[in-house]
Amino acid sequence: MPNAVFDPPELAKGTLRVTPIGGLGEVGRNMTTFEIDGKILIVDCGVLFPEEYQPGVDLILPDMSELKDRLDDVLGVVLTHGHEDHIGAVPYLLRMRSDIPIIGSGLTLALTEAKLKEHRIKPYSLTVKEGQTEQLGPFELEFVAVNHSIPDALAVAIKTEAGTVLATGDFKMDQLPLDGRITDLRSFARLGADGVDLFLVDSTNADVPGFTPLERSIGPVLDQVIARAPRRVIVASFSSHVHRVQQVLDAAHANGRRVALLGRSMVRNMTIAADLGYLRVPEGVLIDYKKATDIPDDKIVYMSTGSQGEPMAVLSRMANLDHAIEPGPGDTVILASSQIPGNESAIYRVIDGLTKLGATVVHKGNAKVHVSGHAAAGELLYCYNILKPKNVLPVHGEYRHLIANAKLAQDTGIAEENTFLAENGTVLDLKDGHVDVVGQLDLGFVYVDGASVGEITDADLKDRRILGEEGFISIIVVVEAQTGRVVSGPEIHARGFAEDDAVFDKVRPKIVSALAEAAGNGVRDQHALQQVVRRTVGRWVNTSYRRRPMIVPLVIEA
Amino acid sequence: MPNAVFDPPELAKGTLRVTPIGGLGEVGRNMTTFEIDGKILIVDCGVLFPEEYQPGVDLILPDMSELKDRLDDVLGVVLTHGHEDHIGAVPYLLRMRSDIPIIGSGLTLALTEAKLKEHRIKPYSLTVKEGQTEQLGPFELEFVAVNHSIPDALAVAIKTEAGTVLATGDFKMDQLPLDGRITDLRSFARLGADGVDLFLVDSTNADVPGFTPLERSIGPVLDQVIARAPRRVIVASFSSHVHRVQQVLDAAHANGRRVALLGRSMVRNMTIAADLGYLRVPEGVLIDYKKATDIPDDKIVYMSTGSQGEPMAVLSRMANLDHAIEPGPGDTVILASSQIPGNESAIYRVIDGLTKLGATVVHKGNAKVHVSGHAAAGELLYCYNILKPKNVLPVHGEYRHLIANAKLAQDTGIAEENTFLAENGTVLDLKDGHVDVVGQLDLGFVYVDGASVGEITDADLKDRRILGEEGFISIIVVVEAQTGRVVSGPEIHARGFAEDDAVFDKVRPKIVSALAEAAGNGVRDQHALQQVVRRTVGRWVNTSYRRRPMIVPLVIEA
Structure with a gap:
């Protein structure tokens, strides 16, 4: 490893070619292409955020060079959910051909369309729901509900003449989610009974033993912290985490406090989520942040961005006294979020700045204010056992995650030769229940740097x-x-x-x-x-x- | 905060002036000066490692500018233990006046002298032991055993006409340490009964609830992992962590394996530790790494540096196949170490590289192979209760740690006005059991950058x-x-x-x-x-x- 580059053969009629072009060996820029009989389906089209050895870079895109000459053959892009690492590169794909249809759930498409609007692209879109099937040329798509840290996530079963693939997207198996919408294991069972030839499965937490705790276990903690807070409360979390924000709204409401949203993406996403009914806003709870200063300090909760220590986001600016809201003694700040690897120093810098200003900071390290959005090892075992796929391709994760996920598959009895450790650009052909690695494309990083795309080397x-x-x-x-x-x-x-x-x-x-x-x-x-x-x-x-x-x-x- | 700069008054005779000049608001470059009647004692003289916003910098020193004109008044430097953040800046201090005596335990001085040798400085040194007292001009020093993640650590009680200060250095309270040398709470009790006017106390883990687990709890885990390892075992840890290495030697020995040390600092430090009797090497266990390849793969353990993902250390080079030892399938790598904030990305890059090569990687995230070297909140409470100091100055830590530590002191009944949240350069005067903040020096970062010291701005x-x-x-x-x-x-x-x-x-x-x-x-x-x-x-x-x-x-x- 890395795999030696070799060209795949010409694709035979009736064979399905699966090529992950992003998201393997990395957490981000998820994108996979499926081709049969000259027609191409894309699942997800996300961005990767740069690491410190990629300085100055804004975003990293999947290397779509192999698609450039095949754009006319693309029938559509299925977007499994609305996170940046699954939808963020759609504008760059649509710049190449703006009428490629995008297909996804209501919330996913609303978030994608908002993003496309900033790029002045109005897409062709098809909203789908769990249980729905769609025929797209040689692809019959069936959408299956999955639970994740954003509502309305979908897995997609792709049925073709060559066989059936199930791609989970990102998912976990919270058995008591806030919206009651669980990962639909009944459908997994039915699909498995009918035969799943290839299973593309989220690996992010495959090396985490046990089970991800319930999202709703956070609610009582938020409630307690808010109940005891003597002055203002500032909660920071991911701006797309509708259920986390829901719990903040509910806890604030229960404690007689109002909530002001802070940060452009937080306001935008929550407006969309409320409009579409994914966020239930208790009557009269939300208040414009400009009016929030009229409210007594012990009656307000600010819900903000910046939980990853991003220097330009609201929370960092507060910690640097570079924001209209200046935290001080008696204020409580809750980071209801993970610490994405690489961000720890920045996050602790913010925590330290806030602490120094006199605020009490509650975070993952000292209270149960975050649970992951991805299935841990125990959940993945359930999946393999109920689905019994013929072949497994772990996706979405660093190599250690992919390897851990492959081992879980093998623990449930799937043979080693049926679990595929692939890289971006590995070409897999499926026919009659058999999967073969038939090529390895030479794909690189495509850097977005200011206005330039792919120019920085x-x-x-x-x-x-x-x-x-x-x-x-x-x-x-x-x-x-x-x-x-x-x-x-x-x-x-x-x-x-x-x-x-x-x-x-x-x-x-x-x-x-x-x-x-x-x-x-x-x-x-x-x-x-x-x-x-x-x-x-x-x-x-x-x-x-x-x-x-x-x-x-x-x-x-x- | 940060405190406004103001000059301290001239120091009155019979008053003790305490000035932390490094280690507050940061984890590293610990250094405090004590002055009475024109004579100065220094406790610790460490370095800070740069963060990513200080690119290219090799080391950061305490700002010793205030000492430059007072070098002749310095009676000595007490070094509490041999970690870089407590001894690393000694060469730079001795460059200014090479005959300042250094005072510390046997291991501490041996490690400091090895470092000074690289700078071609041969110091005046005084080896001391727990229980020993030394008179240094107006300072009577009593050394007290403390337990830490390096052997032979000492706290120091500084008795002067103005009152008594106890400085813990870094410590924890492992009740069953490998060498049986516990933090000497009996002496803490006696000193407390006699009256401690100011307590300088390690804050690193003050925000961690509960108690640090026993160092010896790691031994059985190492033993199990090594017993099950089918091929080579590579253990990475801190090169000064004698007891961690001891447990690796013991576990290797119990499993019939030999151990080769890898990495310049690992070899140097363990040679010193073995020579001085801090490391007990089971007969015939150590083998030169050049001869290790003659031994069957299932009979060897490599003990290496690089547990923090440092790019030039052995483990990173192995992960990049840039070392004579090339990890592969069947090999087991154990990172018996913490993940120092800021290093996570680098560490995971190494873990991922090793995993990709086929090695099994055991680390803090998936096994109990590390415990901290610092007292957690529960231990600190014991300390405050047994010592009952009149005044407390939390040291060694970011602001959030200092603040958490001050709160613990207050929880045990110490009044808020007797707990001091200071910064580097805060000047505190002690007399008759009273401590006053009398000044705030304007101290900066002194960058070591290649051969230059203090030139990079x-x-x-x-x-x-x-x-x-x-x-x-x-x-x-x-x-x-x-x-x-x-x-x-x-x-x-x-x-x-x-x-x-x-x-x-x-x-x-x-x-x-x-x-x-x-x-x-x-x-x-x-x-x-x-x-x-x-x-x-x-x-x-x-x-x-x-x-x-x-x-x-x-x-x-x-």
Whole structure:
């Protein structure tokens, strides 16, 4: 691993080709293509958020290069639910062909359409419900209710001439969800009895033993914390977590408090959720945040974004006293959220800032104010046992999650040769209940960076990492074209290294003499002279400072 | 908060002045000064490891600027234990005056001396033991055994004419430690009965409810994992955690395996620990790692560094197949360590890499293979109750930890006005059992960056962050001195932004015309012309790319 790249054969008629192009070996940018008889169905089209070694990048998209020449063959995109890692890349897909139909539940499509509106795209959309079936060319789709940390999530069964695939999307098996809408194991049982040839299953929590606790176990904790809070309460959570917000509304209401929503995405998503009936707002509870200051401190709850320590979100700005609401002694802040790996430092920075201002901070680390949205190992075992799929493809997760999930499948009796550890770009062909790996595409990262999509390369990111760690030194020298003699400079500028110009006094004569020596040896080529400067400065800075800043030499002929 | 800076008054004779200069509001660079009658005692002198917003920095030192003019008054440095955050800055202190005596336990001094040797400093040192008292000018020091995640840790009672201070250093209260050396609550009781006027107490785990589990609870887990491991076992932990390594040696020995130490600091520290008798090496268990390949795979345990995902440490290199030992199927890797906040992404990257290679990875998340080295809330309550200090200064921790610790003190009946929430540089005067905050020094971060100490500024780090996120564009234009007319260029170079030169074709004419306009308006000053270039390019890149790279203009007169 990683798998060697090899081209898949031409797809035979009547064979279903399944290619995950995002979401394997990573948590994010979930996207899988299904092709049979020349027609393509896409399931999910999400984004991945960059890690610290991808500095400056805004978003990472699935590598859709293989789709570019096949856009006319795409019959539609099924979106399993409304999280960014499943819908976030839809605008970038629709930029390539804007009339690809998008298919999903009411809430999923509403959130996707709101996102597309920001990109000025009005999509063709088809709203579906659990239990519904749709024929899309050679694909018969059946939608199955699943429970997740956003309402209205769907699994999709894809029935074709070649066999049946069930893709769970993200899911867990909360047996007492707030909306009563459980993962529909009855349908799993029926589909399993009819025969599921390939099972694409969420791996995010496959390495977590046991069972995810009930979402409703959080309600009483919120209620207690709010009941005891002497002044304002500020709750931060994910802006799409309708049921978490529901419990905050209910707890506030029970304690005679009103709720103001804070943060653009929180306001937008909850307005959508309330309009569509997913969020039940107790009469008179919501109040515009501008009017919230008129309410006594012990009668208000702010529901805000920023639970991951995002620097521009409401909660971070509050912690930095860069927001109209300035937390202080007596205020209570609840982070009703997970700590996504990589965000811990930022989250603790916010917690620390709030604590320093005098607020009491309640979070996952000291109270049961969060449960995961993904099925843990115990739940996945139920799934495998009720479904009894012929083949399993763990999806959605880092490799350790995929491997843990494959082991669970094997524990329930599925043979090792029927569990597939794939990567993004692994091509699997299904026919007559058999799955074969027939290719490995060479897929990369597509970076969204400001207005640019796919222009920033890994080389640029490497440069950014060097610049960010070490800074740079630029050296400009003007030489006489005929003789190579230095006529002006070296002019030296540095940033992120040492901005005191005097430190370079020692290296200037070295540059001049190195250039004189090169000129004496007949070197005139600009590139070669620049290399001389680079080596001279590089050696000096490494010896004197034990550092390796980027060195940017420029030799100009006058 | 942060406290307003104000100068302390001159120190009156017979008053003890306590100034924490590192370790408050942060986990690291612990250092406190004590002054009475013109003489200064220092307790601890550690380093802080940089966070991601301090890119390229190697270490952060306490700001010792106030000490620079007082070096001759320093009588000694007490080092409570041998961790980097308590001893790491000693070389930088001794660079200022190399004959400041260092005082500590046998292991603490051995580790400090090994570090000083790398800096070619041979210190004056005084080895002390628990129960021992030493008179150092106006300071009478009594050393008290405490238990921590490194052997031979000491608390120190500092008795002066002005009153008695007890500083715990880092500690916990394991009641059945491997070496039988518990935190000496009998001495705490005696000191408390005699009267402790100020208690400096470790806050690291003050917000963790309950009690830290026993270190020895890990042994049986290690034993089980090793017993079941079919091939090689690789254990990673902190290179100073003698008792963790002891348990690995014992478990390996019990399972008929030999142990090879990997990683420079692991080998160095364990050699010291074994030589001094802190590590008991079962006869014939240790083997040089070069000979370890001669041993069957199921008879070897590698004990390595890299448990925090450090990219250059052994474990990361193994995960990247950049080490002679290449993990594979059947191998078991145990991370017997914590996940220090900020390191999670790096740690999971290593776990994922190892898993992908086929190894089974056992870590804190899936087995009880780590316990903390710090007293949790329950233990701290015991401390306060047995000591009954007059005043409390929580130290060693982020603000949330200090605040949690102060609350625990108050829970045991210590008045709020006797618990001090201080920052680095807060000056506290003690006399007759009373503590007053009398000043707030303006202390900063001192960055070690390659060979430089204190030269890199926060402005440099800000530049690095911008460079690292956005890259830079440099523009060189040669103008005619008399007319301001562009005679050569603009030559544009960019790194970390877009390295395709063609993207700049659109902005070159804009630069030329902006400079022509400025020249027409009589602008000749180089700085002003550079500002014209900066604004022109900045506006273009922001409009076209929605990015803000660093723009480095240079206008040269020819």
